Amino acid sequence: MNDANVETLLAAKLIGNSPKMQQLRMLVKFAGRCNSSIMISGPSGSGKEVVADAIHTISQRADAPNITVNCGALPEQLIESELFGHEKGSFTGAFKQHVGLFEQSNGGTIFLDEIGDMPLNMQVKLLRVLESRIVNRVGGNQNIPIDVRVIAASHKNLGTAIQRGSFREDLFYRLCVVPIEVPALHERTEDIPALVEHFLKHQSEDVPSPIFTPEAYAVLQSYDWPGNVRELRNVVERATVFFAGQLVQARDIAALVQSDIVPAAPRVDTQPSSTFHNQSAASEAPFTRSFPNNGRETPFSGMLSSALGQQTTDVVDLNAHLQSEERRIILHALNTSHGVVSKAARSINIKRTTFIDKMRKHNIDKHFENDMALAAGF
Numbered sequence: 001m002n003d004a005n006v007e008t009l010l011a012a013k014l015i016g017n018s019p020k021m022q023q024l025r026m027l028v029k030f031a032g033r034c035n036s037s038i039m040i041s042g043p044s045g046s047g048k049e050v051v052a053d054a055i056h057t058i059s060q061r062a063d064a065p066n067i068t069v070n071c072g073a074l075p076e077q078l079i080e081s082e083l084f085g086h087e088k089g090s091f092t093g094a095f096k097q098h099v100g101l102f103e104q105s106n107g108g109t110i111f112l113d114e115i116g117d118m119p120l121n122m123q124v125k126l127l128r129v130l131e132s133r134i135v136n137r138v139g140g141n142q143n144i145p146i147d148v149r150v151i152a153a154s155h156k157n158l159g160t161a162i163q164r165g166s167f168r169e170d171l172f173y174r175l176c177v178v179p180i181e182v183p184a185l186h187e188r189t190e191d192i193p194a195l196v197e198h199f200l201k202h203q204s205e206d207v208p209s210p211i212f213t214p215e216a217y218a219v220l221q222s223y224d225w226p227g228n229v230r231e232l233r234n235v236v237e238r239a240t241v242f243f244a245g246q247l248v249q250a251r252d253i254a255a256l257v258q259s260d261i262v263p264a265a266p267r268v269d270t271q272p273s274s275t276f277h278n279q280s281a282a283s284e285a286p287f288t289r290s291f292p293n294n295g296r297e298t299p300f301s302g303m304l305s306s307a308l309g310q311q312t313t314d315v316v317d318l319n320a321h322l323q324s325e326e327r328r329i330i331l332h333a334l335n336t337s338h339g340v341v342s343k344a345a346r347s348i349n350i351k352r353t354t355f356i357d358k359m360r361k362h363n364i365d366k367h368f369e370n371d372m373a374l375a376a377g378f
């Protein structure tokens with residue numbers, strides 16, 4: 001692929017023309033040319049997987065497999081056999097031979113997402129494979145040479161993980177030959193209009209796109225985006241459902257953004273339909289209709305604000321408001337699960353590790369009784 005083609009492809013995949021995105025695309029272009037291991041860092045939803053995919057696509061390995069492994073999602077007992085394979089009969093349940101993901105991606109790229117969640121004993125084995133470029137299936141005695149480009153990513157700070165002893169320093173340096181940092185969306189808010197346009201272009205052609213007013217864009221650009229580009233994509237999808245072919249105004253944004261952190265909260269679960277049916281649009285099928293939006297509150301924002309027991313249009317500081325809502329939801333989930341973190345995380349449909357990060361962010365100690373009392377009054 002020549003330079004011009006690479007640049008066109010990257011501009012189409014990695015949307016945004018802010019200085020940070022231009023710098024990121026330059027790094028990606030460079031990374032595509034070399035064969036070294038790459039470590040991508042950046043907050044959740046910022047586009048680490050998009051970057052990994054772009055690197056593979058512009059590399060000489062583009063026609064070979066590109067396999068993504070979510071290290072945090074693999075059960076600890078299975079991770080070795082998933083990555084390196086196993087021979088028939090090597091353990092109870094190994095009914096047939098299994099070719100591991102490293103072998104499957106031979107000639108291509110393996111993307112180890114959430115590498116910070118990999119158990120320590122597996123980190124040792126991974127390091128050995130990266131140094132020797134040889135895998136041994138579980139229960140096998142054959143040395144299988146592999147030629148795989150490794151890209152790893154983590155939304156956690158691996159420096160802190162190394163200090164805490166939960167991530168091996170030697171593995172970090174083995175993986176981090178070329179470090180790439182993906183910026184958070186709030187560091188490049190000038191890219192928001194282009195991202196919105198991009199997501200609108202990729203919506204179903206049967207539905208007319210909503211039209212964001214300049215004031216609506218200004219509100220989008222003043223928000224913090226803790227869920228980064230993923231959260232923005234959700235907001236655009238939601239706008240397409242509720243404002244198809246209509247104007248989206250500044251006052252509509254709070255409701256569109258807010259529902260991102262609310263849906264799984266018990267309060268909404270128990271009330272939405274009755275609340276919705278009190279609205280003037282009660283006879284309409286919820287979630288399928290495009291609401292006219294000529295300058296007053298829409299049934300959508302009304303439904304949300306009633307479900308939340310508050311006026312979304314009264315929100316003055318959107319970021320502070322959303323943070324406090326998030327804290328209340330986390331506390332409520334912990335209270336309902338009697339402090340069992342994994343259960344609490346499941347109940348609001350987020351990963352356990354993300355839940356723990358949010359507890360830390362909000363300074364919540366699951367044994368802290370005052371917090372629980374607060375949550376009880378949720």
Ligand SMILES: Nc1ncnc2c1ncn2[C@@H]1O[C@H](COP(=O)(O)OP(=O)(O)OP(=O)(O)O)[C@@H](O)[C@H]1O
Binds near residue numbers: 016043044198
């Ligand atoms: N620069 C970008 N251009 C276009 N789409 C993007 C960009 N960055 C992210 N996205 C979109 O945002 C969503 C989240 O991106 P992605 O899964 O790559 O994030 P991530 O950082 O890997 O998240 P996580 O840490 O949770 O795994 C995806 O739908 C992706 O297509």
